[in-house]
Amino acid sequence: MIFEAQYQGQSAVVNTLKDSRAAFATNTLRETCFFSGKVRSPLPLREGLAALYDVVVSDFKYRPRDHLEFQEWLEEQDRNFLAKLGLHDSKVLQRLEELEVRLLELEGLRQQRRKPFNKARKAFFEHIYTDQYELDYLLDPVITIHPDEVSFEAFSRDESSYARLAASYDMFEKVDEFECGTTNIDFSARLHDELDRMRSYRQTQLDISPSGFGVTRSDAGKKKTHKEKKIELPDSWLMGFLQVHSVMTMAMAHLSLTPVDLYNIIRFLRLHHTHTSPRALRWELTPGKSTKVVLEPWETTIELSPTSIYKGDKPQSIRTWGRDRLRTLARMLPVAEKVDVYLAGFGLPTMYVLDLGDMHFTLALSGWTDNDWTGTDKFSLVTRRLEVSASDLSSAYEALRNERRGTYAQIGTVTGLGAEKAKSALSYLCQVGRAMYDLRGGLFRHRDLFFEPFSAAKAVAMAERAAEESNPHAKAGRQIFETGNARLIARRPVKSGWKLSGSAKGTEGKRVRPLVHVDHEGHVIEATCTCQYFQKNKLTQGPCEHILALRLVHMARLEKEDRL
Structure with a gap:
C-alpha cells in the first residue's frame, strides 16, 4: 500500500513571552477537518505528544550486531603478527617499528585533511534523518476530530506498539471552532523539539488546519511551504493497525494502578539488564488482594498499591513479554493520575491506559516484541x-x-x-x-x-x-459450522456470560471436545480444546477451528433469541 500526503503549510510551535501557538498542518488529500481552541493546561498535552512521537520512532526488535568490521581488523592483526614472526634481525624490526610510527602520523594528517568532508557528511546524514527519513519511512499520526474530543493515533516502526492520545474538550478553556473528520498531521522531529519548549506559564493555542503555519523557506532562490510524502507501507502495518481494535473488544483482566507502581517497574528495568531468559513480566492476580508483579529472571516481586485489587473470580498468573516498550510511558508518569492495565492472557497483548486528567493515553503492546500485531495472533477471530x-x-x-x-x-x-x-x-x-x-x-x-x-x-x-x-482455522471453523459438524452439548448462563460445552468434528475427521467461556457480548474469556493444536499453542496463536465452530453455534442461537 502506498501512503500519500500533501501539506500546504508545516506544523510548528511559536512561543512569545506570554503566549504560545501550536499549529498542526493536516493532509490536504484527506477530508477537510479543523480545530481551534485555548489549552487550559499545556503540560499534559506536551508530555502526551512527546510519548506519541517516541512510539512512532520506536523499534525494539532484536537485531544482531554486524561484526564484519571487527573481523577485518582481527585478520589484519593476524597478518601483521605472521609477518613479524619470521624476522630475527633487530635492525629490520627497528625499521619496521619506525615505519609503523610514520604510518600513524600519516593517518593523523589524512584525518585532518578529511575534516571538511566528514563535517559535510555528518550534516548530510542529519538531513537524511530529520528530513528524508521522515518523508520516506515515518508515517504521520492519524488525527480524528470528534464532537467531544481530539484523538491522535500512531503505530510503531516495529509494528508491535499502538498509541492513542485523546484530548477531551474539557481541557480547553475555549473551543473556537471545529469540524469533525479524520486526516494525518505533519509530525516531524523538529516539531517534537519545539513541543518540548511548551510551558505552563504561557497561554497556549492549539490549531489544527490544512494551512498549519505558512512559514516559507528559501530553496535555490524559491519560496515554498509545500511538502509531499509517499511511503510504501507493508500490508502487515495496515493489518496490525486494524487488529488492535479487535483486541480492545476482548474480555480482559482489568487492574487500576497508581503512576508510582508503573514507575517502580520501569525504574527496575532501567537499572537492571539481563541477556538470559526468561525475561517476562509476570502478573500474579489473586481475587480480593493487591496485585504482585514478578520480574524475571531475577524473580524480584513488586507489590502494587491497594488500588490494584483484582476483582476477578479466580487466581491467575499472566506472563507478558516485551517489557522494555514501557519506557515510552515514562515521560507521562509525573502528570498521570492513574494507570489502567488490561491483560488479555498468557503471551497475549496488554493495554495500558494513562489518565492525564482531561486527556488519556492508550498504549497497546503485542504479546512480545518480535511477534507483531499480524504475526500469528488472529484476534479478530476471537471477537x-x-x-x-x-x-x-x-x-x-x-x-x-x-x-x-x-x-x-x-x-x-x-x-x-x-x-x-x-x-x-x-x-x-x-x-x-x-x-x-x-x-x-x-x-x-x-x-x-x-x-x-x-x-x-x-x-x-x-x-x-x-x-x-x-488463518486457515477461521475457514475450517466456518466449514465445520456450516456442515453441522459442531454440536452444542451444554450452554450454562453464568454471571460473566455463558459457559459452552460441545463437540466438533474437524478436517482431520476426529471429534474433539471444545469448552468456551464467553461474556454477554460474545467475547471469548477462556477456551480449551482436546485437539493437538490447542494443546501445543493454547491461545497464543489464535483459537483452533473447533473453538471457533462452537462459538458460531452459540452466536447463531443468540441471534434467534434476539429476534424473538
Whole structure:
C-alpha cells in the first residue's frame, strides 16, 4: 500500500513571552477537518505528544550486531603478527617499528585533511534523518476530530506498539471552532523539539488546519511551504493497525494502578539488564488482594498499591513479554493520575491506559516484541460474531457516521438491527478501518482510515479475506459450522456470560471436545480444546477451528433469541 500526503503549510510551535501557538498542518488529500481552541493546561498535552512521537520512532526488535568490521581488523592483526614472526634481525624490526610510527602520523594528517568532508557528511546524514527519513519511512499520526474530543493515533516502526492520545474538550478553556473528520498531521522531529519548549506559564493555542503555519523557506532562490510524502507501507502495518481494535473488544483482566507502581517497574528495568531468559513480566492476580508483579529472571516481586485489587473470580498468573516498550510511558508518569492495565492472557497483548486528567493515553503492546500485531495472533477471530450483510453493514456505518460515537446497543436501536447484529457490524467496521473502539469510554467511534469512499460489499469481502485467508482455522471453523459438524452439548448462563460445552468434528475427521467461556457480548474469556493444536499453542496463536465452530453455534442461537 502506498501512503500519500500533501501539506500546504508545516506544523510548528511559536512561543512569545506570554503566549504560545501550536499549529498542526493536516493532509490536504484527506477530508477537510479543523480545530481551534485555548489549552487550559499545556503540560499534559506536551508530555502526551512527546510519548506519541517516541512510539512512532520506536523499534525494539532484536537485531544482531554486524561484526564484519571487527573481523577485518582481527585478520589484519593476524597478518601483521605472521609477518613479524619470521624476522630475527633487530635492525629490520627497528625499521619496521619506525615505519609503523610514520604510518600513524600519516593517518593523523589524512584525518585532518578529511575534516571538511566528514563535517559535510555528518550534516548530510542529519538531513537524511530529520528530513528524508521522515518523508520516506515515518508515517504521520492519524488525527480524528470528534464532537467531544481530539484523538491522535500512531503505530510503531516495529509494528508491535499502538498509541492513542485523546484530548477531551474539557481541557480547553475555549473551543473556537471545529469540524469533525479524520486526516494525518505533519509530525516531524523538529516539531517534537519545539513541543518540548511548551510551558505552563504561557497561554497556549492549539490549531489544527490544512494551512498549519505558512512559514516559507528559501530553496535555490524559491519560496515554498509545500511538502509531499509517499511511503510504501507493508500490508502487515495496515493489518496490525486494524487488529488492535479487535483486541480492545476482548474480555480482559482489568487492574487500576497508581503512576508510582508503573514507575517502580520501569525504574527496575532501567537499572537492571539481563541477556538470559526468561525475561517476562509476570502478573500474579489473586481475587480480593493487591496485585504482585514478578520480574524475571531475577524473580524480584513488586507489590502494587491497594488500588490494584483484582476483582476477578479466580487466581491467575499472566506472563507478558516485551517489557522494555514501557519506557515510552515514562515521560507521562509525573502528570498521570492513574494507570489502567488490561491483560488479555498468557503471551497475549496488554493495554495500558494513562489518565492525564482531561486527556488519556492508550498504549497497546503485542504479546512480545518480535511477534507483531499480524504475526500469528488472529484476534479478530476471537471477537468475530454473526454474519452481516452488506445492507446491514451500510446501515451501521451511516448510523455511526451520523452519530460520530455510540455503544453497540445505541447503534442497534438507531438502525433497528438489534444488539447482536449491531455488535457484529461494528466489529466488521473496526476490521476494515472505518471505526475504532474507545477502550476507556467503552464505545465505538467513527474513524475513516482510508481515502476511498465506503463500500459495504468491499468491506465484507475485505474482512472475510483478512481473517480466513490469513488463518486457515477461521475457514475450517466456518466449514465445520456450516456442515453441522459442531454440536452444542451444554450452554450454562453464568454471571460473566455463558459457559459452552460441545463437540466438533474437524478436517482431520476426529471429534474433539471444545469448552468456551464467553461474556454477554460474545467475547471469548477462556477456551480449551482436546485437539493437538490447542494443546501445543493454547491461545497464543489464535483459537483452533473447533473453538471457533462452537462459538458460531452459540452466536447463531443468540441471534434467534434476539429476534424473538
